[in-house]
Amino acid sequence: MKFLIALINGLSAGGTYAIIALGYTMVYGIAKMLNFAHGDVIMAGGYMMFVTLTLLGHPLWAVAAAVVFCVVLGIVIERFAYRPLRGASPLAVLITAIGVSSLLQSLAQILFGSATKMPVKLQISGAFKIGSFDIAYSTLITLAVTVVVMAVLTLFVNYSKTGRAMIAVSEDRDAALLMGINTNAIITITFAIGSALAAIAGYLMLCKAPSLSTTLGAMPGIKAFTAAVIGGIGSIPGAMVGGILLGVIESLSYSVPALAPYTDAVEFAILIIVLLVKPSGILGKMRREKV
Amino acid sequence: MDKKAVFNFLKRYLSYIIIAAVALFYTVMSLTGSAKTADLYLLEKIAIAIILAVSLGMVVGFLGELSLGHAGFMCVGAYLGGKVSVILEPVLGNSFPTLLISIIVGGLVAALAGVVIGLPALRLRGDYLAIVTLAFGEIARSLFMNAPEALFGGTTGLKSPRFDKNSLFIVAFAFVLITIAVTQNLLHSKHGRAVTSIRDNEIAARAMGIDVTKYKLLVFMISSFFAGVAGVLFSYSNSRIQSASFDYNYSIEILVMVVLGGIGSINGSIVAATLITFLNVKLQTMLTGDLAVLQNLFYALILIVIVIYKNAPALKTFREKYNFKNFMALFRKKYPIKIRRFSDYGRRKNNQHL
Amino acid sequence: MADEKIINTSEPVLRAEHLSIQFGGLRAVDDVNLTINHGELYGLIGPNGAGKTTFFNLITGVYKPTSGRFYLCGEELTGKSVIDINKKGIARTFQNIRLFGNLTVAENVMVGLSNQINCSMAESILRLPRHKKTEKEFKERAMEMLKVFKLDPYADYLAQNLPYGKQRRLEIARALATNPKLLLLDEPAAGMNPNETQELMDDILFIRDHFDMTILLIEHDMRLVGGICENLTVLNFGTELAQGKTSDVLNDPNVIKAYIGE
Numbered sequence: 001m002k003f004l005i006a007l008i009n010g011l012s013a014g015g016t017y018a019i020i021a022l023g024y025t026m027v028y029g030i031a032k033m034l035n036f037a038h039g040d041v042i043m044a045g046g047y048m049m050f051v052t053l054t055l056l057g058h059p060l061w062a063v064a065a066a067v068v069f070c071v072v073l074g075i076v077i078e079r080f081a082y083r084p085l086r087g088a089s090p091l092a093v094l095i096t097a098i099g100v101s102s103l104l105q106s107l108a109q110i111l112f113g114s115a116t117k118m119p120v121k122l123q124i125s126g127a128f129k130i131g132s133f134d135i136a137y138s139t140l141i142t143l144a145v146t147v148v149v150m151a152v153l154t155l156f157v158n159y160s161k162t163g164r165a166m167i168a169v170s171e172d173r174d175a176a177l178l179m180g181i182n183t184n185a186i187i188t189i190t191f192a193i194g195s196a197l198a199a200i201a202g203y204l205m206l207c208k209a210p211s212l213s214t215t216l217g218a219m220p221g222i223k224a225f226t227a228a229v230i231g232g233i234g235s236i237p238g239a240m241v242g243g244i245l246l247g248v249i250e251s252l253s254y255s256v257p258a259l260a261p262y263t264d265a266v267e268f269a270i271l272i273i274v275l276l277v278k279p280s281g282i283l284g285k286m287r288r289e290k291v
Numbered sequence: 292m293d294k295k296a297v298f299n300f301l302k303r304y305l306s307y308i309i310i311a312a313v314a315l316f317y318t319v320m321s322l323t324g325s326a327k328t329a330d331l332y333l334l335e336k337i338a339i340a341i342i343l344a345v346s347l348g349m350v351v352g353f354l355g356e357l358s359l360g361h362a363g364f365m366c367v368g369a370y371l372g373g374k375v376s377v378i379l380e381p382v383l384g385n386s387f388p389t390l391l392i393s394i395i396v397g398g399l400v401a402a403l404a405g406v407v408i409g410l411p412a413l414r415l416r417g418d419y420l421a422i423v424t425l426a427f428g429e430i431a432r433s434l435f436m437n438a439p440e441a442l443f444g445g446t447t448g449l450k451s452p453r454f455d456k457n458s459l460f461i462v463a464f465a466f467v468l469i470t471i472a473v474t475q476n477l478l479h480s481k482h483g484r485a486v487t488s489i490r491d492n493e494i495a496a497r498a499m500g501i502d503v504t505k506y507k508l509l510v511f512m513i514s515s516f517f518a519g520v521a522g523v524l525f526s527y528s529n530s531r532i533q534s535a536s537f538d539y540n541y542s543i544e545i546l547v548m549v550v551l552g553g554i555g556s557i558n559g560s561i562v563a564a565t566l567i568t569f570l571n572v573k574l575q576t577m578l579t580g581d582l583a584v585l586q587n588l589f590y591a592l593i594l595i596v597i598v599i600y601k602n603a604p605a606l607k608t609f610r611e612k613y614n615f616k617n618f619m620a621l622f623r624k625k626y627p628i629k630i631r632r633f634s635d636y637g638r639r640k641n642n643q644h645l
Numbered sequence: 646m647a648d649e650k651i652i653n654t655s656e657p658v659l660r661a662e663h664l665s666i667q668f669g670g671l672r673a674v675d676d677v678n679l680t681i682n683h684g685e686l687y688g689l690i691g692p693n694g695a696g697k698t699t700f701f702n703l704i705t706g707v708y709k710p711t712s713g714r715f716y717l718c719g720e721e722l723t724g725k726s727v728i729d730i731n732k733k734g735i736a737r738t739f740q741n742i743r744l745f746g747n748l749t750v751a752e753n754v755m756v757g758l759s760n761q762i763n764c765s766m767a768e769s770i771l772r773l774p775r776h777k778k779t780e781k782e783f784k785e786r787a788m789e790m791l792k793v794f795k796l797d798p799y800a801d802y803l804a805q806n807l808p809y810g811k812q813r814r815l816e817i818a819r820a821l822a823t824n825p826k827l828l829l830l831d832e833p834a835a836g837m838n839p840n841e842t843q844e845l846m847d848d849i850l851f852i853r854d855h856f857d858m859t860i861l862l863i864e865h866d867m868r869l870v871g872g873i874c875e876n877l878t879v880l881n882f883g884t885e886l887a888q889g890k891t892s893d894v895l896n897d898p899n900v901i902k903a904y905i906g907e
Contacts, residue, residue, distance in 0.1 A: 034418040081595060084603040092602035094357050094421060095550060099594030102543060106588040114584070218539075222429075225422055261437040268426040275411040275419060473770050480769035480776060481759055481783060488745045488756040495743035498705060500731035500760045500823055509766065 005133055006255040007248060012139040014247020015146030019201040020224035021231065021239035022153060023194030029170040029234035030190045033090065036097035037077060038198060039221020040104035045070040045199035046212045047108055050119045059122050066199040074195025075188055083184070108214045117212040124207045138208045145204060149197065150240050157236060162189060170234065219264075223250075226271045232284020241282055246270075303479075306471060306558055310341075314464035321457040331460050335528040337568045338463035339521045342470045344548040344564035345557055346517035349474055351546070352555035353483070354510050355490035356413065357421040361518050361545050363428025364401040366537035368519025369526040370435050370443055372397020373451040376523075385452045390462060394523045401519025402512045404431070409511040414504060428542055432534040448533035451526045463524050470517050474557055477513070486510055540587065544571075547590045550597055656719040657682050658827050658859040659704070659735075664713035666703055673699045675883040676713070681827070681876075686853055687861045688874035688891070692903060695880040697863045698740060701829055705737050706730040718826055732760055734826035738816040740835065740863075746805030750796055750815055753804050754787040757822030762786070787822070793855065794818045794848075810841050814848065821856060828852070830862040834869050842866060846873050871895055879903070 020042065027035045045066040052065040081100050085093045124141060127134035157163035168176040169186045177183050198217070205220065206212065223246060231242025246267060253263040274281065317334060320326035347361045376393035383389045404427070412423040435443050443449050454462075477483050486506050488496045497503055526532040548567050552559030571586070578585060600606060661679040665672060674696040681687045689697050702708045704715050706727040714723040722730050736757075745753050764779040791797040794814045799807060804815060813833060820828060833849070834842045846869055852858055864870045870877065870891070877894040879886040887897045894900060 028418075034421065036421075081599070084599050084605060087604045088602040089355070090418065091351070091355055091357055091554075092598050094418060095546070096595050096598045098359070098543065098546070099591045099598065101591075102540075102587055103591035103595065106584045106591055109584040110588065219429075222422065222426060226426065229419070229422070262434070264426075264433060265430045268423075268430055271426065272408075272411050272423065275415060275423070279411075279415050279419075476770045476772055477766070480766075481755065481762065481764060481779070482766050482769055484748065484752055484756050485759055487748060488753075491745035491747050492743045495739065495745065496756070497727040498731055498737055498739075498743075499757050499819065500728050501756065502728055 001133060002255065003252075005135070006251045008135055009139060010248035010251030011244060012142040012146075012247070013251055014227075014244035015142045016201050016204045016243075017220065017224045017227045017247050018146060018240045018243025019149055019197050019204070020220060021228040021243040022149070022236065023197045023201075024225050025228040025231075025233055025236060025239040026166075026190050027194050028228070029236075030166055031078075031082065031187050032173075033082065033093045034097065034225070035082075035191075035194070036094065037100040037104060038194065039217030039219075039224070040101045041070050041073055041077075041195050041198040042202040042205070042217030042221065043108060043212075043214060044073055044104055045202040046119075046206055046216050047112060047117075048199075049122060049203065049206065050112075050117050050212055053119050053121050057121070062119075062122065063199070063203050066202060067196050070195040070199035070202075071192045074191040074198075078188055078191040083187075105214045105218075112214075114214065118210050119206060119212060120210050122203065122206045123210040136208070138204075141207065142204045145200065149200065153193075153236065162186070166190060223267060226267060228281075230271060230274050230281055232281030235281070235283045235285075238281055238283035245282075302558065303475060306561055307468060310464060310467055310471075310561075314461060318461055321460075326457070328456060331456060332528070333569065333572050334460040335463050335524070336572055337565050338460060338467045339524050339528065340545075340548065340564040340568040341467050341561050342463075342517050342521040342524070343545045344552065344560040345467075345470050345474055346514045346521070347545050348549045348552070348554070348557060348560040349477075349510055349514045351549050352560075353478060353486050353490065354507060356507070356511075357418075357546075358424040358511070358514070359421050359539070359542050359546070360408070360424030360426075360428035360431075361514075362537040362539070362541035363424065363431040364404055364515040364518035365522035365525065365541075366428070366431050366435065366534060367404045368397035368401040368522030369532045369537070370449060370522075370534075371400040372519065372523035373449050373526045373532045374443070376452050376527075377449065380452050385454065387462075389452065390454050390459075390527065394462075394466070394520050397523035398516040398519040401522065402516035404519075405512045405515025406508060409508050409515075413507040413511060425539065425542075428537070428539060432537055436534045444532075446533075448531050449526075450531050453530050454527050459524075459527055463528075466517075466520055466524065470520075471557065471561070473513065473517075477510075478557075482506065482509075543594075544590060547593055551593055554601075657716075658685070658718055659715065659861065660719075661704065661715040662713055664700070664703055664715055665711050666699060666708055667711045672883050674703060674710075674880075677878070677880070677883075677885055679878055679888075681859055681861055683859055684853065684857065685859055685876060686849070686874050687859075688870045688877045689861060689863045689880065690865070690867075690870055690877060691880035691886070694882075696883040697880055698831060699883075700880070701737060701831055701863065704730075705735055705829065731823055731825075734824070735829065736820035736823045736825035736827075737829035738813070738820055738831055738833065740831040742809075742812050742816055744804040744807075744812055744816060744819070746803065748804060749800065750802050750804055750807065751784070751787045751791065751800040753815055753819050754790050754822045755783045757819040758783055758786055761822070761824055790818050790822055809836060810844075813837075813845075817848075817852070821852070821858070826859065828858050828860045830860065830864075832863050832865065834864060834866045839868075842869055845869070849873055867895070 020038070023038050024035060027033065027038070048066040048069040049062040052062040053059065077100055081096050082093060085096060124138045127136045128140060157166060165176070165181045165186050168179065168181055169183050173183055202216070205216065224243065227242035227246040228239045229242070230245060231238030231240070249270060250263055250267060253259045253266045259266060317326055317331065321331065343361060343365065347358060350356055350358045372393040375396045376389050379389045379392060408423055408427050412420040436446055485496070485501045488499070488501060489503050489506060493503055544567070548563045549560055551567070552561070552563030574586065600610070657680045659679065659681040661677060664674060664677045666674045677700060689700060691697055699708065703710050706725055706729070709724055714721055716722065717733055717735060720733065722733055725733070745756060748756065762779050762782055764776055768775045788797055788800065791800055794817070796811060796815055796818065799811065804812065807815060817830065834845055837845060849860065850873055853860055874891050876889065877891050878888045879894060879900050881903045886903055887894045887900050
C-alpha cells in the first residue's frame with residue numbers, strides 16, 4: 001500500500017516535471033537551445049499569482065494572470081535576449097540564457113525581498129479517502145491537468161497547421177524558411193507555449209505547497225531538463241515519459257529511508273547513466289551532424 | 292615586426308611579472324609587519340579568484356564547453372583537502388607540508404571528479420556538460436552536508452587548520468603562477484592547437500586523427516584540478532569549510548569573470564577576476580541584506596550585454612567600428628601630443644610631422 | 646602518360662569488398678567492390694545521391710558498414726574509429742570545407758602534423774627541451790608543406806580569411822600533413838571556375854607525383870575526371886554501375902544513361 005501511495009505521488013510530481021520538461025524540449029527542438037531561464041519563468045509566474053491574489057483575491061484570476069504574464073515574459077526574453085544571437089555559437093546563447101536566469105531571480109528578489117511568501121489561497125487542501133489511505137486533491141488535480149495538457153499539446157503539434165510548421169522548423173530551419181514558414185514567428189510561438197506551460201506548472205507546485213521564493217523554479221527546472229534528456233530531448237512524448245519516470249523515481253527514492261537524503265543524487269546518477277548508455281534518451285533519435 | 296614581438300612577449304609574460312611583483316611587494320610588507328590583515332585577506336581572495344577564472348577559462352574559452360559546476364569541483368577539493376589537513380595536523384603540525392599535501396590531494400580528487408563527470412557529458416553536445424556539471428555542483432554540496440558529522444561536520448562544516456595569515460597569500464600566489472603557466476604552456480603547444488582545433492571543427496579534428504575525447508577530458512580534468520586547489524586555499528583562507536559557500540551563484544560569479552575578461556583571454560580573466568573580487572570584498576560591507584542582490588543583478592547584466600555585444604551576428608559591423616582597439620587608436624589620434632609629451636618633447640620639435 | 650605508371654607494391658592500397666550500409670530501408674551504399682593500387686588516381690563518380698560521400702564516410706570510419714570489409718595496404722580497417730583510420734593512413738578533405746577557421750594557416754597544417762611529431766603533454770607543460778625542439782620541427786614541416794601549395798605567404802593569416810580556392814588547397818595540405826597512404830578528395834573542384842579547375846588538376850597530378858600518393862576523388866566535373874583519373878567507379882543508387890578504365894567507363898552507354906537520361 002505504501003508503495004502504491006508513493007507511486008501515485010510520483011505520478012503527480014512527474015506530471016509537473018513533464019509539463020516543465022515540455023517547455024524545455026519544445027524550445028530545444030525548435031530553437032536548438034537550452035532555455036536556461038525556463039525554471040525562472042515558473043518563478044516569475046508564481047510571483048504574478050501572488051500579486052494578483054493579493055489584489056483580486058481569487059485563485060482563478062491569479063492563474064490566468066500568471067499564464068498571460070509568463071507568455072509575455074517568454075516572448076520578451078526570446079525577442080531581446082535570444083533572437084539577437086540566432087546564428088551565433090551555442091555557447092554564447094547558453095551563457096546569455098544563464099544571464100537571463102540570474103537576472104529574473106535577482107529582479108524578483110529586489111521587488112519582493114528574499115523572504116518566502118505564502119500564497120495560502122492557492123493551496124488545495126483535503127484528500128480523497130480510499131479505505132485507510134488518502135490521496136491529496138492537489139495530487140489528483142495535477143494528474144488531471146497533466147493528462148489534459150499532454151493531450152492538447154499532442155493534438156496541437158500533430159494536427160494543427162502551426163504545430164506541423166513547428167515540426168518542420170525543428171527538422172530543418174533553413175528548409176522550413178524556404179518553404180515559406182515564418183521561422184521567427186514559430187520560435188516565438190514555441191516560447192509562448194513553453195512559458196504558458198511554465199505558469200501552469202508553477203500553479204501545480206504552489207497548490208501542493210504554497211511557499212514561494214526566488215528559487216522556486218531553479219531545482220524543478222534542472223530536474224525537468226534532466227527528465228527531458230532522459231526521455232529524449234526534442235521529443236514531446238519523450239518529455240512526458242521522462243518527466244513521469246523521474247517523478248516516480250524521486251517519490252520511490254524518498255520513501256526508502258536510507259535513500260531519502262540522497263534523492264537528488266539518485267536522480268542525477270540516473271541522468272548520467274542514461275547519457276552513458278543511450279545519449280539520445282529513451283524516445284529521442286540520435287542526430288548526426290552531416291559530414 | 293619588432294613591435295609585434297614585444298607585444299607578444301608582453302601578452303604572454305606581463306601577467307607573471309605583475310603578479311610576482313605584487314606578491315614580492317606584499318611579502319616584504321608582511322615580513323616587516325606593515326601589511327594590513329585586510330589587505331592580505333583581499334590578496335588571498337584575489338589569488339583564489341584568478342586560479343578559478345583562469346581554470347574555468349580553459350574549459351569555456353579553449354574547449355568551448357560550459358561548466359556550471361566549477362564551485363562544485365572547488366567544494367570537493369576543499370572538503371577532501373581539508374579533511375587531509377585535519378588528519379595530517381597532529382602528525383606534521385600546522386605546517387607548509389600539511390598545506391601543500393592537502394592542496395595536492397584536494398586538486399587530485401577534484402580532477403578525478405572531473406573525469407567522472409566529464410566522461411559521459413563531454414562526448415555529447417555542450418549543453419549537456421552545463422547541466423551535468425550544474426547538477427554535480429548541487430549534489431556534491433548536499434552529499435557533504437548530509438554526510439556523517441564526524442566525517443565532514445554536517446551543516447556547520449569542517450574546521451580547517453589555520454595557516455600563518457602572513458604567508459598564506461604567498462602560497463596562493465605561487466599557485467596562481469602555476470595555474471597561468473600550465474594553462475599558457477598547454478595552449479602554446481601541439482596539445483593546445485589540438486584543443487582549439489576541436490573547438491573550431493570537431494569533425495575535421497577527428498579526421499585529422501586528433502583524439503577528441505581524450506583532449507576534452509584532459510582539459511576538463513586539469514581545469515577541475517585547479518578548481519580543487521582553489522577550494523583548499525579557500526578553506527584555509529576562511530578557516531572553515533561549509534558547503535553553503537560553494538553554491539551555484541559562486542559558479543556563475545566565476546563565469547562572469549571569464550566573460551567579462553573576454554572568453555579565450557587568459558590575461559582578461561586575470562584582470563576581471565581581480566576587479567570583481569576587489570569590488571566584492573569592498574562592497575561586502577556596503578551592500579548588506581537585500582541590497583546584496585544588486586550584485587547578482589549586475590552580474591546577470593554583464594553576462595547578457597557582453598555576450599550579445601560580442602556574438603550577435605547583426606552587431607558585426609557595429610563591433611568592427613566601435614571596439615576597444617579602435618577606441619584606443621582614436622584616443623591616440625585625438626591626443627597625440629599628450630601621449631608623447633614626456634619622453635619625446637625635444638625630438639618632436641625637430642620632427643614636426645610626428 | 647600517367648596511365649603507364651608502374652605499380653610497384655603487391656598489396657593494393659585500398660581494397661573494399663562488398664561494402665554496404667543501410668539507413669533504415671535505404672541501401673545508401675550497396676555491395677561496392679573497389680581496388681586501388683599504389684600511385685593510382687582513382688575517380689568515384691555518379692549522380693547526386695548516388696552514395697559517393699557515404700562511401701567516403703564508410704572508409705573513413707564516420708559510418709560503420711552494415712556488411713562488407715575494407716583493407717588499407719592489406720590491413721583490415723573495417724569498424725575502426727575515424728581517429729584510428731586516420732592514424733593508419735587515410736586522410737580526407739570535405740565537400741563543404743572544414744578548416745579550423747580561428748587557427749592560422751600554419752596552425753591548421755600543424756594540427757595535421759600532430760600525430761607525426763611526438764611530445765607528451767607533460768613535456769609541453771613543463772617546457773622541457775623536447776618541447777622546444779618539436780615546436781621548431783612543427784613550424785619547419787608546416788612551412789615546407791605550405792610552400793608546396795604556395796600558401797607560405799599566408800602562413801599567419803587566419804584560415805577563415807583565406808579566399809575560397811586557397812582554403813581548398815589548405816585543406817588538402819592539412820590532410821597530407823597527416824602523412825597518409827591514401828588521400829580522399831571530396832569534390833575538390835566544387836565551386837571553382839574552369840581556370841581554377843585546370844589549376845587544381847595540375848595540383849592533383851603534382852601531389853600524386855611529389856608525395857608518391859594514391860588518390861581517390863569524388864567529382865562531378867567530367868572534364869577533371871576524364872583529364873586526370875586512370876580508373877573510375879560509377880555509383881548509381883548506391884550500387885556500382887560501371888568500373889574500369891576512364892575512357893571505357895565514360896563511353897559506357899549505361900553511364901551515359903544514368904547521367905543524361907534516356
